[in-house]
Amino acid sequence: MNTQTHRWIQPLLIAALVLLLTAAAGCGPRPETSDGTDGQNNAGVPASAGQIDETAPHPVVTIQMKDGGMIKVQLYPEVAKNSVDNFISLASKGFYNGTVFHRVIPGFMIQGGDPDGNGRGGPGYSIKGEFIKNGYQNNLQHTRGIISMARLGSSYDSAGSQFFIMVADASHLDGEYAAFGAVTEGMETVDAIVNLPAGANNRPADPPVMEKVTVELNGYQAEEPQTTGQP
Numbered sequence: 001m002n003t004q005t006h007r008w009i010q011p012l013l014i015a016a017l018v019l020l021l022t023a024a025a026g027c028g029p030r031p032e033t034s035d036g037t038d039g040q041n042n043a044g045v046p047a048s049a050g051q052i053d054e055t056a057p058h059p060v061v062t063i064q065m066k067d068g069g070m071i072k073v074q075l076y077p078e079v080a081k082n083s084v085d086n087f088i089s090l091a092s093k094g095f096y097n098g099t100v101f102h103r104v105i106p107g108f109m110i111q112g113g114d115p116d117g118n119g120r121g122g123p124g125y126s127i128k129g130e131f132i133k134n135g136y137q138n139n140l141q142h143t144r145g146i147i148s149m150a151r152l153g154s155s156y157d158s159a160g161s162q163f164f165i166m167v168a169d170a171s172h173l174d175g176e177y178a179a180f181g182a183v184t185e186g187m188e189t190v191d192a193i194v195n196l197p198a199g200a201n202n203r204p205a206d207p208p209v210m211e212k213v214t215v216e217l218n219g220y221q222a223e224e225p226q227t228t229g230q231p
Contacts, residue, residue: 027119028150029164029173031108050137053078057219059088061181063096066209069189071165073147073181077220079140080130080180083149083159086225087180090123090161091213100207103164104194111150111164112210119201122160125227129156132175140179143169145187148179157228167194 056078063071077084101112102119114121130136134156150162196204
């Protein structure tokens with residue numbers, strides 16, 4: 001093979017490898033992904049948009065675990081309104097009751113909200129991803145205690161019901177996933193879940209069950225989420 005031929009074959013091989021890795025991406029966040037902060041923001045959006053407003057009404061979610069543990073999460077509609085409305089709608093309908101945390105990765109996060117319990121289920125529809133790389137102003141960083149929407153790795157608008165809670169900071173998720181709230185009580189429960197013995201696909205041997213998930217609106221006027229059909 002001459003030098004000239006080698007010069008054009010190598011870029012083609014690299015491009016093919018990137019496509020294969022993208023196709024292999026699954027549902028939910030990865031411990032190591034590319035940084036998404038190079039995405040474009042909405043034109044004309046104020047600098048304060050996508051940030052927590054302490055004066056705004058903040059709904060509070062209570063996740064009561066079957067084993068007696070409890071997790072409380074404050075939601076931020078001013079950061080990711082449709083993600084919050086979607087979570088409230090599902091919780092109010094009892095959708096999350098009886099679902100499990102099916103994926104645990106120590107030093108990273110726990111994931112749940114799948115009615116099938118295998119990481120591939122959802123509510124039968126999807127919502128747009130409210131994060132910077134998808135054109136939304138969302139400045140909530142993925143630090144310990146943050147709750148965010150899971151999605152298919154190759155599709156920005158494939159979130160449905162699955163969510164994850166961070167147990168450590170992961171800045172590579174910022175701008176790539178729709179963070180929409182933070183744990184205010186019960187991080188000890190989250191820590192206990194993430195450290196459960198797990199097998200293939202990071203699935204706990206005995207997945208912990210969310211017995212009941214309820215929401216206090218605290219003055220927030222929730223709406224039905226805007227959906228995009230099948231994920």
